[in-house]
Amino acid sequence: MAAPVLLSPPDVGQVEEEYLLRALRSGWVAPVGPDLDAFEREVAERLGVAGAVAVASGTAALHLILLTAGARPGTAVVVPTLTFAATANAVAYTGAQPVFVDCEAGSGNLDPAVLEDLLRRLRAEGTPVAAVVAVDINGRCADHERLRAICAAAGTPLLEDAAQALGSTRDGRPAGSFGLAAALSFNGNKVMTTSGGGMVVSDDPALLARCRHLSTQAREPVAHYEHREVGYNYRLSNLLAALGRAQLTRLDEMINRRRLLRERYAKLFADVPGTRILGEPDAESNCWLTTLVVDDGVTGWTAAELGAHLARHDIETRPMWKPMHQQPVYRDSPALLTGAADRLFGSCVTLPSGSALGPAQVEHVMATVAEFVEAAR
Incomplete structure (x- = not known):
């Protein structure tokens, strides 16, 4: 396996x-x-x-x-x-x-x-x-x-x-x-x-x-x-x-591999209405993590559903950070909110982004994502 x-x-x-x-x-x-x-x-x-x-x-x-x-x-x-x-x-x-x-x-x-x-x-x-x-x-x-x-x-x-x-x-x-x-x-x-x-x-x-x-x-x-x-x-x-x-x-070469990986994701989702890469375009980012924002009213599928599909193929993802004002330990803290963080938390999935991912792993991720998107269509 x-x-x-x-x-x-x-x-x-x-x-x-x-x-x-x-x-x-x-x-x-x-x-x-x-x-x-x-x-x-x-x-x-x-x-x-x-x-x-x-x-x-x-x-x-x-x-x-x-x-x-x-x-x-x-x-x-x-x-x-x-x-x-x-x-x-x-x-x-x-x-x-x-x-x-x-x-x-x-x-x-x-x-x-x-x-x-x-x-x-x-x-x-x-x-x-x-x-x-x-x-x-x-x-x-x-x-x-x-x-x-x-x-x-x-x-x-x-x-x-x-x-x-x-x-x-x-x-x-x-x-x-x-x-x-x-x-x-x-x-x-x-x-x-x-x-x-x-x-x-x-x-x-x-x-x-x-x-x-x-x-x-x-x-x-x-x-x-x-x-x-x-x-x-x-x-x-x-x-x-x-x-x-x-x-x-090795920092620059590791960042470059992360950027190339993000470019692959951007190309894959370029023709998928209702999706965008959080924070893009930004040529100056180190691309530490690539997070996909999903408008399920347009796509017909949710970020969580994509994450679940990848998990079934042993591919790790995670949601965007759960906002601090929603965390039980900080729920009573003062906050000035517009709803933007709540919406991102509910509509994002962070995809494999590491520079250590090998070519076979990258192709496995891309093929699995593409499979999900095509099936959803």
Whole structure:
């Protein structure tokens, strides 16, 4: 029996093995070492930012940048409702109140017009807003220039959740280089992986130093163990940083394979009325995940029905993110909604998008999708 086709499996091979083996033989296996230093430097150089702090997860990176922005009990943080739970959870870790805002129907990214209205309302209520977090959905960068202008007018820092977007750009500027700071993720299903891991990136040296301090248990620089505040065990290991350095050398080729795969999907659905690829056209996206939006009133079939058909052929899919305002844990949180995120959640299916998919797997997916579409006709 053929192995199942996964949504976005890790893409690792000989290069990663060589980097890991060299790091292991060096003896640097703890959360400190030359590969960790080099990994931070190389990512910062790629993004054109002042520096980086490699940490244990993208969630840890979000937590740290929220703390440095001033998120704490008694403050609010504005978060897109269409996102993975980590974005909202990191706000909860700080004790701040997440306030959810709806998305653009075309891209799935935070809607600037709704954000502007929400910030105006929060200001009128006297609610202190520590930060706005913009998420780059499926690798497509949000409209950060417009968001930054709105946040600047409100006196609110803009933070970028670029967990899905490493390698993407907007108007030629790299994802992760917008806002006061950004969080990257190197989880196993991302465009590049360190198994688990993440990174804070910023142009603010003081912010980076603060994140580095907090990520190492807030230990003071003295011979004995001195701690003046609560810190976190968040640093990435040197071994995983070595894996990340190997992946970084292959990042462009892995992104290119994802883009070619998205082009195949776009061509397949080009003559299927009632379907579109979320966020397209966008030549600057890393195409982390390709999500199909289905208008079942036109197609005569639903996104869920396509997903079920693929599942019967051992092909993994998933719905779009369930909006945070629908999640039981956040159901009572404030939100400003237009219905766009709810509609996307109910009408989308995310298709296999990984760069590790082999030619036979890709052809199996395309043939199975085409079979469903033809049968539906």
